Amino acid sequence: MKKFLLIGLGLLGAYSVNAQEKREWTFEECITYALDHNIDIRQREQNVQAAENTRQASTLNFTPSLNLNAGYNWNFGLSIDPVTNVPSSLNRQTGNLSLSSQLVLFDGLRNVNQYRQARVDYMASVYNLDAVKNDVAVNVASSYLQVLMNKEIYVVAVEQYNNSVRMFEQAQRRYDAGAIAEGDLLQSESQMASDEQRMVVAENNVALSRLQLAQLLQLDDPSSFDIGRPEFDLPAGSVLTRSPMSIFTAAREIQPVVQASEMNVQSAELQLSQARGRYYPTLSLTGAISTNYSDRIPVFNGTTTVVDQIGYWDDNGTSVPVFTSYTVPTGQEVKAFNSQVTDNLNEFIGFNLNWPIYSRYQIRNEVRFQQLQLENAELEQERVENQLLQTIQRAHADAQASLKSYDASTKAVQAAELSLEYARIRRDEGAISQFEFDNARNNYLAAKSQQLQSKYDYIFKIRVLEFYLNNQF
Structure with missing residues (x-):
């Protein structure tokens, strides 16, 4: 009957050997790798670069424009010579070259507000990037702790299975000696099978949670991934002495998701100012230099x-x-191209004023639309703050409940362990049945499992609250 014990030891040994073949990642390595390789983060980084490009482009709006235009044409039939300004039906070749520039002197402060909005949008993109990084870090931390909890549950399950094997072998010997009934032997064998099934489930949970973490890290080969088993001491829980509102007040100032919503409100305000700026005239300083050419201009x-x-x-x-x-x-011939370009130069400089007196209510409708966008941005900011407050309230309540659950489960484990040891002694003396002993052991397993779940749930909830206060794990 020792083959059952060998099965349990073999499973645990195989698990240990397999873990040695895998690379064990630390918690910090998982966080760092996720932040460097997560696709959502990389997309947000592209958004930050795009916002930076827009910000740089908005700065150049204060500089004058410069345009170069050139053309060369073949004219057939009646047309006006661009040099002589005389109509003629003779075929001709003409060319033109111009260099023009325009500087906006006043446009209702639209350029100024566009520049300010570009700066605000850039900061919003940075805060959005930080918010995504925080979400990824929280998810990785949760998955990492889930793997650790499942590993500890698996170790307990293996230990209990090995104990079941030993108890079954002992029951077999006692049955062979006629000390117990066949029903007790069958009960012991049934318990051993149940513990084996519980051990397999625990092992599967370890594999699935590890796979989930590897997929969250977006690893190409999850089969070579594993994590170590660091000892996480229970946090002191000093953060629980603060009220949820106190934590929220501090978190609102540093959490990037709130800062991004504030930037979005400012951006909407500046967009509204730009729309209102269209009511004002646009004054520009313009200048140009041009020349032209015709192959019908004679020279002698x-x-x-x-x-x-x-x-x-x-x-x-x-x-x-x-x-x-x-x-x-x-000696008539066509005037040379270089000579015409020089002789036909035309230069001018002047002011241009454009005032939209009637635009079919397009400006008014744009202003109203941007007012609605501003109200939506303010509502979104309020929603984000409410969601943050509710999350902190739930995390605070969950952490308190998890601490109480852990304290209670620790007492339950101690009591169940003593009860199990007492039941083992009484079973060896034949004072209780196998069923009563198995019931005591199942109570111990349930208490131990609850203790582990409460422990890691409390650690995670405390880490979340501290994260809201410090913006880092």
Whole structure:
């Protein structure tokens, strides 16, 4: 019958060997790895970078714009020459080049408010990132403690199974000697089977909780993952001396989820200011320099003198012809591109005023929409604060209940352990039945399991409350 004992020892030994083959992660390593590799966190980091880009872009809105425009066209049919401004049906090639700039001098402070909003949105994205990191850290801590609790329950289950095997072997020998009835032997065997089933369930719970933690860490190979078994001392619980409202007052100032909601309200206020700024005129300083080119602009490379008769002169009845001479250009060709660009320069500077007198109520509707957005942001801030207060109230009440449950279960374990030891002695003396002894042992197992659950539940709740106060585990 020693094969049953070997099964229990083998399971525990296999578990220990398997744990040695796995890399055991500490609590700090799990938190650090999750913060570095969690996809939600990496997405929020991208949002922070995008908000930073927007903030930098909003700063440049105070600088003047600069645009370069150029074009080259082939014209067919009737068109106006851009250089001579004369209509002509001759085919021609034309080109244009311009450099323009505009500086907004006043736009109802929209640029100023947009810059302020970009800074606020950047801070909101940073707080949102921190909030996600906090959520991940809390989830990892909860899963880590769950694995530790299941491991301790598994160790207790293995120990009880080994005890059941020994008790069954003892019952077998006593039955063979005729000291007990067959019913007692069957009861002992049934209890051994129940303890084996309880041990298998405990082992499965360890594996599942470990897998859940590995998936939360997003590990590629969960099979090589395990955690150590550090001893977590019970926290002093000094945080329980503070009221939930006191904890909430301190947490509201440092918790990023609340800070992000506050930034969202400020952002909505600045967005509303931008919408109202559209009621005001926009005054801009503009300037430009341009030139153009046409292949129909002639230039001459030489001259010649021409003598023409322009009339007669009467000399006492005699007509004497009168001549004049003048110079005419010769050697016509298209004016060079570089020369046209230089000669056709046009420069200007001026002010531009744009005032939306009637915009079909578009500005008014935009202002009303942003007012609703501001109210929604304020309601969201109120919801976030209420949710934080309720979470702290529940965690505070749960921590108090868990501490009381742990104290009570510790007393129950001590009493059940003494009762089990007394039942073992009386069973060996034949004073009680196997069923009564198994009942005492089951009571001990139930008390031990409840003690472990209360212990880790209390540790987690206290850590959560301390986290709200310190914003770190």
